[in-house]
Amino acid sequence: MYAREALDPSRSFWHFIAVHLRRYREAHGMSGQALATALDCDRSTVSRYESATLKIRPAHAEIVDRLWETNNMFANLIGFADRADEGDWLLSLAEFERRATRIRMWEFAVVPGLLQTSDYARAALLAGATNDLEADLDRRMSRKSAVFDRKDPPRITAFLGWAALQQLVGSREIMRAQVAHLVELSEFSHVSIRVLENEAGAHQGLEGPFMLLTVDHRDLAYIEATTRGCFLTDPFDVQEVEVRYESISDRAAPVAPSRAILQAELENLS
Template identity: 65%
Template sequence: MHARESLDSTRSLWHFIAVHLRRYREAHHLSGQALADLLGCDRSTVSRYESDRLRLKREHAEIIDRMWNTDGMFTALIGFAERADDGDWLLELAEFEARATRIRMWEASVVPGLLQTPEYASAALNAGTADDPRATVERRLARQAAVFDKPKPPRVAALLGWAAVEQVVGGADVMRGQLARLIELSELPHVSVRVVEKSAGAHPGLDGPFKILTVGDRDLAYTEAATRGRFLMDPFDVQEVAVRYDLVSDIAAPVGPTRALLEAELEKYT
């Protein structure tokens, strides 16, 4: 198999960079040699970039971004890929969240990180395996601020499983504050919170939590696992996650009844 044919842009950001470098080059009707001349390197370097046998150098990414007016896309992707290599995938997620104009999310068992109060986040993280829960809480709050405190915040739609609302995390005081926070957020014009109730039964959301983020002119998906997250950037993969979101959305309670449900839960702690 040719090296380029073995690339999977949904599994690796470096593969994504390699695949799209070739796509952009061909869209601009440039040969590999022509691009090499513009970058000041030899033809084999371009070939290795496009097969991920050599990772695109930042100085070459900067030239490509200027030449093709990509608004710094290739340079930014290199930064994301390098941080992902270092295991800092949460930083990568935070940067995409901060740039997003629309965020759709599903979470079955806990309140999503972007919607958590500091006390709820601390209780949840201290019950888990985080090496430094306090630092992780601070990063989570910074993620929230980057999304909700900017001049033009994104449209946020959160679907929550019934367990996320009913599971007691941190005790009565913590749950009181968290439920009040969800009600407060649900009243914002750019935020919707909807709950999938127990009566919904089995549904596609039980496969696990996920997010769909609209960044620029495209959507990307993020799925969570026990130890780290995974980004999906291929349009077909993103579409599959979007279909899952729609199927869960179809069975979620509307905004008004969800708010009434949250208020009823809050009454249990007052």
């Protein structure tokens, strides 16, 4: 998580916004609580805005533009930031996952990161382009812990393509432990794991993996690429991803049959 001292406005649009948000607030003699009151949010939200651990909402940017008469500067800046490909997506994803009340995901080739065991994650990371295996593994497991170890964990629905279960990642022992973990997770009341079988044929999920997160009562989408991801916040863009999600849901096996598929795969790996 970024501290204010670590912000680099020359590297990141979001850092630039965070730094100038604080500068404008202080220049107008406002405390963090006073700004929070004006935005109708918690003081901690303002603190996260100013440390770039939370991206300022468009509605809040419009308020500060009116409050400080900045001629839409902050609203324009977040528009640029949303379209920028900055590479700090993993930090943002972890923050959104930590605060989400609902997480919906689709993955066709591998088990999603939030559902991985540490051994499976290590094997998957070794096959990639990691520069620091232990640091990357710690980050992935920390993301998982932040979601599943909460007192109020989010509602999670995961659609898995059949290839994610068939693709051997690491040894058979690692894969068996991973599938056993999926079976265990599927028994949680707040987790649904459904499998899209090979017989489903071509479908919209072939366009790539994605995640839908409900944060602060609004939905956003995360599209994953090879080296980094992209967040979609525009309601029309998010709706397009939700349509893909519903299309996959129409083809995926229901919860109980999906659990049976997982159990069968577990037996095959024995």
